[in-house]
Amino acid sequence: MDDQTRMMTGLTGLGGLAQADVGDPDSVRKQQSLGQPQQDIGDILQQIMAITDESLDEAQARKHALNCHRMKPALFSVLCEIKEKTVLSIRGVQEEDPPDPQIMRLDNMLLAEGVSGPEKGGGSAAAAAAAAAAGGSPTDSSIEHSDYRAKLAQIRQIYHSELEKYEQACSEFTNHVMNLLREQSRTRPISPKEIERMVAIIHRKFSSIQMQLKQSTCEAVMILRSRFLDARRKRRNFNKQATEVLNEYFYSHLSNPYPSEEAKEELAKKCGITVSQVSNWFGNKRIRYKKNIGKFQEEANLYAVKTAVDAANVSAQASQANSPGLMASLGGIMSVCCCISLL
DNA sequence: ATGGATGATTATTG
């Protein structure tokens, strides 16, 4: 119903010639009684109508004759024009949709992960080496990174080979369809514009397949990332000395356990960890200490005494010349205190 | 195997 009305409006909008030739069969007879050119067109149309009644050989012969007819190009272009107007007015709406943000996101991510970007065969090894050299623990990170990179390269390779396959299939199919349409355009009205549209449709179909490929590749990369790069999955406890240093600072600044940026850098250097690790540690420590002060009381006492002893030792060394015996015994007293607090 | 410890991440807040 709706289509029909649109079809009608499309036809009424056409030029007089087209309307006379196609819209009304009676016009053929009317035009036959007119001049010579109309006579020719009438003949051609009658021949076209009669083709269905003929044998294949006859039809081929007549087809050839029609193809060679001097009026054929003109008639062809007129028919193309009619078709263009009707077909495009019916379903020419859903063309040229804007680039899908989903696709953009996938593309960006694949590019960021180095999956879809330019090849960098030697570069990745160099980058891994650089990362290993820069990192604190070369053996650890470089081995795991190379593992990660190997898997990423695998994904990348699969992605590219699949993409290439799709592109090849797409161009093959496009060529095939174009040839077919070109061939058919000798016997039925197909304008170059129509072929273009058909190609665009094919490309859309194939790009939707490619999007699926991109999507699943993204998923694979995400899984790989979460498995290999998520630091939580391979966290190492800090070594004893590092924990010692951090705890010492924490308990000796218990009233305000917020090290400044410089203090954090200092601690990081002393412990062989990064500043952000120091921040993490203090964040965790503060919240956990606050949550259960009782649990940490022992530890607190221990470190309080320890720092006291250290301080005593330092001052003992500083003033050893004055009264070595006194300071040495002070250190011993502090040690005793330490033992008492543990009871 | 299992539960607590622990380093890292995420969401929320000021």
Add this chain to the structure above:
DNA sequence: CAATAATCATCCAT
């Protein structure tokens, strides 16, 4: 943006 709080994922002693 840094601190907090909750949570995750792993480590490790049992």
